[in-house]
Amino acid sequence: MSTTQATRKAPPVRPGDRVFAGLSTGAGILILVILAGVGIFLTAKGIPGILAKPDEVKSGQHFLPWVWPLVYGTLIAATIALLIAVPVAIGVALFISHYAPRRLGQIFGYLIDLLAAVPSVVYGLWGIQFLAPHMVPFYAWLNKHLSFIPFFGEPSATGRTILTACIVLAVMILPIMTAICREIFLQTPRLHEEAALALGATKWEMARLAIFPYARSGIVSAAMLGLGRALGETLAVAMVLSVTAGEVTANLIGSSNPSTIAANIALNFKESTGLSVNALIASGLVLFIITFLVNFAARALVERRSEFSGAN
């Protein structure tokens, strides 16, 4: 008697629940399988490339000295792109969510989202045919007045420099970062904002006291998503950047720039054979690991900060 009563009280499981639970579990597992698959492929194919002797690959170098300039270029490009894009993204998001009239803010939001729909090859074309030539006088000016800073050495005559590539990358990662920041800013509890204003805060102080602390982890997540795209962006960089193999330079406005890992693979894969292909895949593994590390670091940052953010 009692057992039948217990079963009757248990919540009924409908077929829909089962199907949906199965689907979502399957999707979760699928992500792991794909990630593991990519990781295993990169490792298995990459190891011969890492171990290859200099005379067996086209670069004629050991793996580490060969891949180091690429890692340097990748990190420099992504970091500067992020430095340019984060303040702009926060500013635009704040404008849309708190400053602009509601109607105008909406239109602005659409326009920003539109930027995200532009394919990277179009950004590449824009970079090489429009932005680069127009940056030349600016670079000459930088070199003339600020050449004591090592970033602004001998300027390029075509403007196809790593700084131009960074600007293109910054524009490309702007939409996703703005969209996330905007959503987070809009979720700031109304009471927090009103409390700040009631204490006599100006609008900027209100943003600083109520919105930013609340949104901090969201802003970091947005920046990490942007960084991920900047690290992995291939085509736009390959088109815009003038690269010299093995170059490591602080000069951001010169003709000789280090390539990025992704762009280097795209440029050299077509004509590579044998172990040179393995070396390229190994450099892909390095990018994979860098992206992982960056994400872990970001997670750690968000976790550590979340106690003070007021988001919980």
Place this chain on the structure above:
Amino acid sequence: MNRNPLRYAAPTAAALVLALSLSACGASNESDSSDGASTGAAKVTGTLNAGGSTAQQAAVAAWTKAFQTTNSGVTVNYDPVGSGGGREQFIAGGLQVAGSDAALTDDELAKAKTKCKSDVVEVPTYVSPIAVIFNVKGVDKLNLSPKTLGGIFQGTITTWNDAAIKADNPDATLPATKITAVHRSDDSGTTQNFTDYLDQTSEGAWTGKAVQTWPVKGGEGAEGTSGVVAAVKGGDGTIGYADESQAGDLGKASIKVGSDFTAPTAAAASKVLDASEQVSGRAATDIAITVNRKVTDSAVYPIVLVSYQIACQKYDDKAQAALVKAWLTYVTSADGQQVAASSAGSAPLSSAFVTKAQTAVATIAGA
């Protein structure tokens, strides 16, 4: 009891959508290469899987169009994976015909012969002049000797009013602008042929040897022919090298050959093959050419790209052999060469080479 029909409908719909999208991924278009039964003697049918050189891509597209008009049952797939990839896939047996900007090396030739179980048919199909393009304010005509050209790309000549450039252009007013030498940042047969020319003729001004990957530090890199053209166009004081047909309205330098300066034209480029020698010690069907960069006849333009198509002499499948033979016969014919010249801007093979190539192609047969 309140049983909302949506409760069933939503997950079912989700499952359906997922299943549909997954099956859509699975149904890729598998090319059908089995219908090789040829019906008539003159007309061929079937699928020709070719690939390789990106330089030949435009010409192959034009050839395919014309070839399919006369042979309506033929599908030609040309995969522009690059010359190295084309040769590799041909040796592995994935492609029936490979397009390559370089002839097979001895090592590759041995492997290809094993795979084909016969000799290899290797014919030049696409000859294109490589123009030295420049963009310098106030200069529209430029003459360059090989030694000066080597110095510019090596980075030892750095300004446009350098004495060496002045010596080649006594009448021109040259500015003191810095020279930006633009090269290909991707690996390319164009780079291979250009550096081969510099290596042989620049009297030591160029030290980078003849290679596919740009060997010298400095200068400016750009992706692909279009990238080089865009970079040269975008700057002042720039110089680069690119397929003559892609150079557009940019200035093209005349190169010193013998005692005179020769402009890059298709006519001058096609003469270089007749002035060159075939690689010795190869089968009669293997027309690999060592381009003579040191010609002294100033009617010849020696900076050319010579691209080949490579096939087996024997194929197991008779229909396959007939298709490859028909394709290469058309491509190397005077007609085919003219089609490529008008659509891709290449230099047509001379009649002597057309005959040579046709003789080699005629030996293709089913085993």
